[in-house]
Amino acid sequence: MDVQAIRQEFPILHEEINGHPLVYLDSSATSQKPRTVIEAVDTYYKKANSNVHRGVHTLGSRATEQYEGAREKVRNFLNARSTAEIIFTRGTTTSINTVAYSYARANLKQGDEIVITPMEHHSNLIPWQQAAKATGATLKYIPLQDDGTISLEDARAIVTENTKIVAITHVSNVLGTVNPVEEMAKIAHEHNAVIVVDGAQGAPHMKVDVKDMDCDFYAFSGHKMCGPTGIGVLYGKKELLEDMEPVEFGGEMIDFVDLYDATWKELPWKFEGGTPIIAGAIGLGAAIDFLNEVGMDNILAHEQRLADYAMEKIRTIDGITVYGPEKRAALVTFNFDDVHPHDAATVLDAEGIAVRAGHHCAQPLMKWLDVSATARASFYLYNTEEDIDRLVDGLLKTKEYFGDVF
Known part of the structure; x- marks a missing residue:
């Protein structure tokens, strides 16, 4: 894997920020x-702009072919059985909201359970809170171990015959925890529950x-995996999707409409009401081509080396707490003692180093960590050990800048 050659493919990585070459360490928020x-x-x-599916003219055919071609690329990327999924x-x-509205609200009742974890991004927490309130179901949590992982023994104790949905992140956007989703699927299915996996931090990296x-169900976003913003994917088993009602109604998703009723198109189009995100889907297809050319196994191995290197270097700095397990995905979340992460991120930005600071849309997890916010450096296929060296130098300058508190 030639990282320097890969970097040449990303125009923004040649930008200067505050007089310094950009070091972009915020790919968990969005990738370049x-x-x-x-x-x-x-x-x-420039050459195919048209609405899809409806037109018989040449541009419409081009757009439809590219849009549906992107769907096939996603199917292959996930190894799904059919583009209908x-x-x-x-x-x-x-x-995730589509599943929470269409599947959960139709299948949950008083006394049923939804099982999640405290590490979830708000996008995989609030929809289940609302589904529970709407149906009378109970929200239950698998507790976290001290290092921010979950125990399968705890999972087996929490998931019961009353559990109808298990919703879990593939990879924590804060801790870097890689959850045992295959084992969790087995536990859910042993109790006739369905499992929903938040793959926002999983699909781009492995x-x-x-x-x-x-x-x-498996959900992910294009913008975190080299694709455009505003495009994402919901994978669902065909037999489940067929029984679900659409959540958006209008053009494109209908089969037949009369004055008082309507019927829906077959999968997957019944869930894609209105003009779809055509350019975004085509861009996502191109991103998948790019990632496949590099190789997902190569990307994962490269990121693991970066994560290990970053952990080793950052831990040499006195006054920094690192959160999460030893074995982790390609991110390091940390705090300086007595320095707010926003202040640390501001000093780093002055050095051209982009990291994320805040609660990372995971406020319950911040409460579990007993902090209000953290700083996070996240890595991707275009990052290098030199980027991490720049980060470490920037952290040392941050420590020097706020030296009176150490």
Whole structure:
């Protein structure tokens, strides 16, 4: 894997920020985009811009072919059985909300249980809170171990015959915890529950095989995996999706309409009301091509080396607390003693280093960590050990800047 060659494909990585070469360490929030993705979106608007499915003219055919071609690329990327199981959405949030509204509210009742964890992003927490309130179901939590992982023994104790839905993140956006989703799927299915996996931090970084995982639903966003913003995917098992009602109604998703009733198109189009995110889907398809060319196994191995290197270097700095397990995905979340993470991130930005600071849309997890916010450096296929060295130098300058508190 030639990281320097990969970096050349990302125009923004050659930017200067505050007089310094950019070090971008915020890919968990959104990844940067390679030329092939930018050009795919640009070419669509220049040469194929048209609405999909409805037109018989040449531009309409081009747009439809590219849009549905992107769906096939997603199907292959996830190893799903059929393109009928691939629904384009605005992102992970919309995908999970679709399941929470369409599946959960139709299948839950008083006394049923939804099982999640305290590490969930708000997008995989609030929809289940609302579903529980709407149906009378109970929300239950698998407790976290001291290092921010979950115990399968705890999971087996929490998931019961009353559990109807298990919702869990593939990878924590704060701790870097990689959850045992395959084992969690087995536990859920032993109790006739469905499992919903938040793959926002999983799909960009590792191979995802939904058949091997045996998840019932898997959600992810294009913008975190080199694709455009505003495009995401909901994978769902066909037999479940067929029994679900759409959550948006209007053009494109209908089969037949009369004055008092309507019927829906077959999968996946019944969940894609209105003009879809055509350019976004085409850009996502180009991003998948790019990632496949690099190789998901190569990306994962590279990121693991970066995570290990970052942990080793950051831990040498006195006055920093690192959160999360030893074995982790490609991010390091940390705090300086007595320095707010926003202040630390501001000093780093002055050095051209972009990290994320805040609660990371995970306020219950911040409460569990006993902090109000943290700083997070997250890595992707285009990052290098030199980027981490720059981060460490920036952290040392931050410590020097706030030296009176140490």
